Amino acid sequence: MSDQSSAWQLILNGDAVLFAIVRLSLVVSLSAVAFAALIGLPLGALLAFSRFRGRSFLVVLFNALMGLPPVVAGLAVYLLLSRSGPLGPWGLLFTPSAMVIAQTILITPIIAALTRQTIEDLWAEYRDELSAMGVGPVARMMTLLWEARYSLLTALLAGFGRAAAEVGAVMIVGGNIDGFTRTMTTTIALETSKGNLPLAMGLGLVLVTIVLAVNAAAWGTRVWAERQAA
Amino acid sequence: MRAPTSDLPLVLKGVSLSSGETQILRDLSLAITPGAPTLIVGPNGSGKTSLLRLCMGLVSPSAGRISWGGRTDAMPMRCAIVFQRPVMLRRSAAANVAYALAQARVPDRARGERVAHLLDRVGLADLAERPARRLSGGEQQRLALARALARDPEILLLDEPTANLDPTATRAVEEIVLKAAESGVKIVMASHDLGQVRRLAGDVIFLVRGALRERKLVIDFLDNPSTPEASAFLRGDLVI
Numbered sequence: 001m002s003d004q005s006s007a008w009q010l011i012l013n014g015d016a017v018l019f020a021i022v023r024l025s026l027v028v029s030l031s032a033v034a035f036a037a038l039i040g041l042p043l044g045a046l047l048a049f050s051r052f053r054g055r056s057f058l059v060v061l062f063n064a065l066m067g068l069p070p071v072v073a074g075l076a077v078y079l080l081l082s083r084s085g086p087l088g089p090w091g092l093l094f095t096p097s098a099m100v101i102a103q104t105i106l107i108t109p110i111i112a113a114l115t116r117q118t119i120e121d122l123w124a125e126y127r128d129e130l131s132a133m134g135v136g137p138v139a140r141m142m143t144l145l146w147e148a149r150y151s152l153l154t155a156l157l158a159g160f161g162r163a164a165a166e167v168g169a170v171m172i173v174g175g176n177i178d179g180f181t182r183t184m185t186t187t188i189a190l191e192t193s194k195g196n197l198p199l200a201m202g203l204g205l206v207l208v209t210i211v212l213a214v215n216a217a218a219w220g221t222r223v224w225a226e227r228q229a230a
Numbered sequence: 231m232r233a234p235t236s237d238l239p240l241v242l243k244g245v246s247l248s249s250g251e252t253q254i255l256r257d258l259s260l261a262i263t264p265g266a267p268t269l270i271v272g273p274n275g276s277g278k279t280s281l282l283r284l285c286m287g288l289v290s291p292s293a294g295r296i297s298w299g300g301r302t303d304a305m306p307m308r309c310a311i312v313f314q315r316p317v318m319l320r321r322s323a324a325a326n327v328a329y330a331l332a333q334a335r336v337p338d339r340a341r342g343e344r345v346a347h348l349l350d351r352v353g354l355a356d357l358a359e360r361p362a363r364r365l366s367g368g369e370q371q372r373l374a375l376a377r378a379l380a381r382d383p384e385i386l387l388l389d390e391p392t393a394n395l396d397p398t399a400t401r402a403v404e405e406i407v408l409k410a411a412e413s414g415v416k417i418v419m420a421s422h423d424l425g426q427v428r429r430l431a432g433d434v435i436f437l438v439r440g441a442l443r444e445r446k447l448v449i450d451f452l453d454n455p456s457t458p459e460a461s462a463f464l465r466g467d468l469v470i
Contacts, residue, residue: 129317131288132310133333133381143329147320228361 006198011206017179018199022206025183028096028170029163032103036159040108041152044115045141049123059116065109070102074172077102081173094175099183102169107159114155118148150222157218164211237298237308237384238416239263240285245294247280247440254280255440257294262385266432267407267417269448271424273469277440278420279314282387285418286311310383314390316374318362323354323373326362330380348376352406368399375406379415386410388419392426404430424464428452436460438469 010018047058079085081093081101092098122144130140145152167185174181176190184203191200240262247255255277262268262285270278283289284296287305298306319326327345336344349355352372357365362373371391378386388407392400407430411417421427427434431448438459444451455461463469 126317128283128288128313132286132313133330133377134305135333139333143319 006202008202008205010199010202015202018202018206020179021182021184021187021203022210024096024181025164025185025207026210028099028183029103029160031100032107032163033156033160035100035104036108036111037156039104040111040155040159041115041145042141043108044112044155045119045145047112047116048119048144049127049140059113062109062113062116066113068106068109069168070106070166071168071172073106074102074169077105077169077173093173094177094181096174096181098173099170099181102173103163103166106166106169107162110162111155111159114158115145115148115152118151118155119144122148150226153218153222157215160214161211164207235299235301235307237306239299240306240309240385241297242284242291243295243297245284245291245296247277247284247289248292253440255284255291258442259294260435260442260445262416262418264414264416267411267419267430268433268435269427269431270418270420270435270437271422271427271451271463272437273422273463275439276437278422278437279389280440281435281437282311282389282418282420285309285385285387306385308382308384309387310378310381310385311387312371312374312378312389312391314393316370316377318365318370318373320363321361322359323362323365323369324349324358326373327376327380330377334381336380344380348380351379351409352376353402366399368395368402371395371399371403372406375403375410379410383415385416385418388417390420390422392421392423400426424452436463438463 044062047055047062077098078093080087081090081098082088083093092101126144126147130143135143165185167189170176170181170183171186171189174183174186176182176186182190184207188200188203188207191197191203242258242260245255245258246253258281270281272278280289284291285306286309287296287298288311295302298309319329321329324345327348328341331341331344332338345358346355349358352375354365354369354372354376357369362370365373375391386407391407392403395403404426407417407419411430417430419430421430427448433447434444434451435442436444436446436451436455436457436459443457444455444460446454446456451460452464455464459469
């Protein structure tokens with residue numbers, strides 16, 4: 001009981017350490033969503049209406065990678081960025097940038113796979129109409145992404161949820177360095193193992209609240225926008 | 231703005247279309263030339279829709295050749311099509327027409343005026359800002375016509391555009407089609423409504439099971455059918 005009340009106190013007092021951790025978590029996960037969207041949306045759309053050798057393989061691969069364990073994504077990025085790795089000279093290991101890279105790799109397949117499914121269904125409906133208007137491949141992709149915008153919001157949310165919730169990748173490539181690469185999830189893991197339950201619980205509450213708020217905002221946007229433009 | 235190339239005459243030579251084991255169209259040879267509307271008539275499943283899709287270049291024939299104004303290599307430039315169930319983009323009626331204009335490479339500056347003109351032409355000026363998917367069936371069909379006319383077509387292909395409409399909406403669509411025909415657009419329209427054939431047609435292409443059975447002026451077709459299938463169809467018997 002006392003643990004719970006001190007967790008609330010940390011939040012209500014606007015604890016600076018807590019605030020910095022929440023902020024870093026959001027910056028990292030939202031950046032990862034942005035980069036993953038930039039790659040995953042066009043990739044998913046192209047995969048939806050292109051026919052080429054190896055397409056089925058890619059579709060299955062992306063679907064499978066949706067279940068990529070965060071520690072494996074983290075390990076891969078760790079090997080890339082470690083001092084002796086191919087990108088070692090960039091000196092990115094144990095920085096927030098490394099965390100963004102790892103989370104981007106983790107959620108790009110999710111966004112690409114969900115986009116592929118959405119756009120493929122839409123393409124079946126629009127195919128004749130767009131072909132008759134002579135819409136080229138690039139314009140076709142842009143049109144379908146725009147037409148599917150409300151459904152694709154769900155794909156982005158799935159990506160954000162995954163990024164915000166994972167511990168393994170950011171722990172491995174970020175290193176959980178106090179005041180620098182410490183996120184909500186890594187702090188919860190650390191503080192729980194140290195027995196500092198108030199901070200862990202406070203962060204847990206904040207994390208759940210943020211995820212709820214983001215989803216509520218997205219849902220509200222979708223309902224509002226669909227009412228505007230059917 | 232008239233493009234230098236022409237899609238007329240549209241000529242089919244020995245065209246067949248099959249999908250798997252099913253033969254959809256068999257050995258069709260015909261020419262679409264400028265003039266009064268040509269109506270493609272026949273029972274359901276006779277290949278009317280497939281013929282229109284071939285004319286639009288959306289599918290390639292399994293055998294035979296199609297040429298547009300003598301060209302066989304390229305897609306038709308000056309054709310437009312209205313499908314039986316048009317698909318509207320999730321945006322306003324005006325934005326749907328603007329999109330079609332953009333795809334037809336009408337410069338940005340000229341689009342606003344063209345959109346207003348086209349919506350006016352199909353009687354949707356008042357509904358310009360309404361989301362297209364909220365329009366009624368008849369209104370969507372007219373919006374599809376505006377979108378097709380945005381391509382400034384020489385040939386306008388229509389696939390039973392009034393099949394699901396009530397008489398008032400049907401009349402509105404037919405008036406737009408007739409006006410387009412008067413302004414020199416070649417209309418090629420599928421229909422299985424004989425009243426509509428009588429009202430609109432210059433000549434008739436009669437299809438049964440994917441084969442061309444008659445090609446005649448509408449009066450000759452209606453009064454003087456030369457095949458037993460056409461006689462049966464005109465009597466209202468089931469033609470399979």
